Amino acid sequence: MIVPSVDSLWKIGEPMEIKFERFHLQSDLCSPLKGFEAISVPTEVRIDPLTKRRSRITAWGLPSKEKFDFSQMVEESKGCIFCPENVFLKTPHFLKEIVPDSRVTIGKAVGFPNLNPVGTYGSVVVLCQEHFLHLNQFSSEIYEEGLSVALEIIRRTIVFDPNARYWQISQNFLLPGGSSILHPHLQVIGDPVPTNEMEWLLNAGASYQQRNENLYWNDLVQIEQELGQRYINRFGKVHWFVAFAPIGFNEVCGSVEGHGSMSTLGQEEIAPLAKGIVSTLRYYYDKGLNSFNFSIYSISGEDSYQLLIRIISRTPIEPFCLNDWTSYEVLQSELTSNIIPEELCRDIRPYFV
Numbered sequence: 278m279i280v281p282s283v284d285s286l287w288k289i290g291e292p293m294e295i296k297f298e299r300f301h302l303q304s305d306l307c308s309p310l311k312g313f314e315a316i317s318v319p320t321e322v323r324i325d326p327l328t329k330r331r332s333r334i335t336a337w338g339l340p341s342k343e344k345f346d347f348s349q350m351v352e353e354s355k356g357c358i359f360c361p362e363n364v365f366l367k368t369p370h371f372l373k374e375i376v377p378d379s380r381v382t383i384g385k386a387v388g389f390p391n392l393n394p395v396g397t398y399g400s401v402v403v404l405c406q407e408h409f410l411h412l413n414q415f416s417s418e419i420y421e422e423g424l425s426v427a428l429e430i431i432r433r434t435i436v437f438d439p440n441a442r443y444w445q446i447s448q449n450f451l452l453p454g455g456s457s458i459l460h461p462h463l464q465v466i467g468d469p470v471p472t473n474e475m476e477w478l479l480n481a482g483a484s485y486q487q488r489n490e491n492l493y494w495n496d497l498v499q500i501e502q503e504l505g506q507r508y509i510n511r512f513g514k515v516h517w518f519v520a521f522a523p524i525g526f527n528e529v530c531g532s533v534e535g536h537g538s539m540s541t542l543g544q545e546e547i548a549p550l551a552k553g554i555v556s557t558l559r560y561y562y563d564k565g566l567n568s569f570n571f572s573i574y575s576i577s578g579e580d581s582y583q584l585l586i587r588i589i590s591r592t593p594i595e596p597f598c599l600n601d602w603t604s605y606e607v608l609q610s611e612l613t614s615n616i617i618p619e620e621l622c623r624d625i626r627p628y629f630v
């Protein structure tokens with residue numbers, strides 16, 4: 278039996294139209310684990326206050342297994358094209374009109390064009406000299422250097438082609454995250470057209486701003502701070518929170534106050550972005566997770582948009598590991614999460630200090 282209901286959590290004040298709507302679903306069955314007694318298993322369908330996209334949150338998850346032993350995988354794949362002995366010999370050069378020095382290097386991070394791009398300006402940023410890092414071994418310095426290289430690539434490319442307004446700075450880590458190369462690296466992809474996700478954020482944000490005469494992201498941060506259930510912490514100008522309606526497992530979001538594009542960031546924004554990423558990865562490590570994705574959505578010239586990063590965990594790599602994108606996500610466009618956002622916020626807060 279399924280009993281749908283709707284509620285809205287937002288009751289404090291009235292000036293903003295942000296609503297946290299959800300449907301409580303319930304499945305009743307006789308469980309062999311309880312001597313075939315009747316039990317009820319809840320599911321929540323939450324509606325994102327901005328995009329109106331639905332997410333499905335289950336209260337159960339498959340039990341985690343022991344930490345995976347990466348030693349054989351590392352041994353067999355080390356000396357890859359991103360390793361220090363190869364990266365300056367075997368990776369592509371930028372066009373001289375964009376980067377006269379062939380590649381962009383800051384500290385240990387190295388940026389160069391992707392030999393297999395998926396877009397107009399596809400680059401890779403190798404984050405470190407180490408071929409493999411556990412999630413608790415990524416430092417803020419690694420991400421500060423990597424994001425600084427990404428920023429430099431974006432700035433130089435925009436000078437070359439001002440139409441390249443839409444950028445994604447992403448990381449796919451390990452096979453479940455969609456990366457065939459173990460060596461930690463970022464993808465930096467710029468285009469004159471937005472991705473689907475960027476367009477949804479832009480259209481919904483513009484529509485919200487027109488109706489409310491306020492930036493959605495400022496209103497959201499204010500409400501989340503007042504509610505205190507999903508707001509994690511603030512590092513400098515970056516507000517970290519858990520999404521009400523997550524689009525992936527263990528999703529952590531950051532919104533950078535006063536910026537829509539990576540190209541305008543300085544060290545005072547790069548450092549807190551890096552710190553938030555590292556804090557999230559340390560939490561994932563302690564939870565027995567090892568694979569993740571993040572994306573920074575960088576869009577210039579849009580007043581109704583504010584720079585957003587989303588970080589999600591993927592099913593940990595292990596023998597016969599499960600793909601966490603099922604027919605729900607792939608064919609029903611209904612994204613799922615196996616942790617309740619408010620519980621995630623409570624659990625991860627101690628890591629954001």
Ligand SMILES: [Zn+2]
Pocket residue numbers: 354355356357358359360361407408409460
């Ligand atoms: Zn390597």
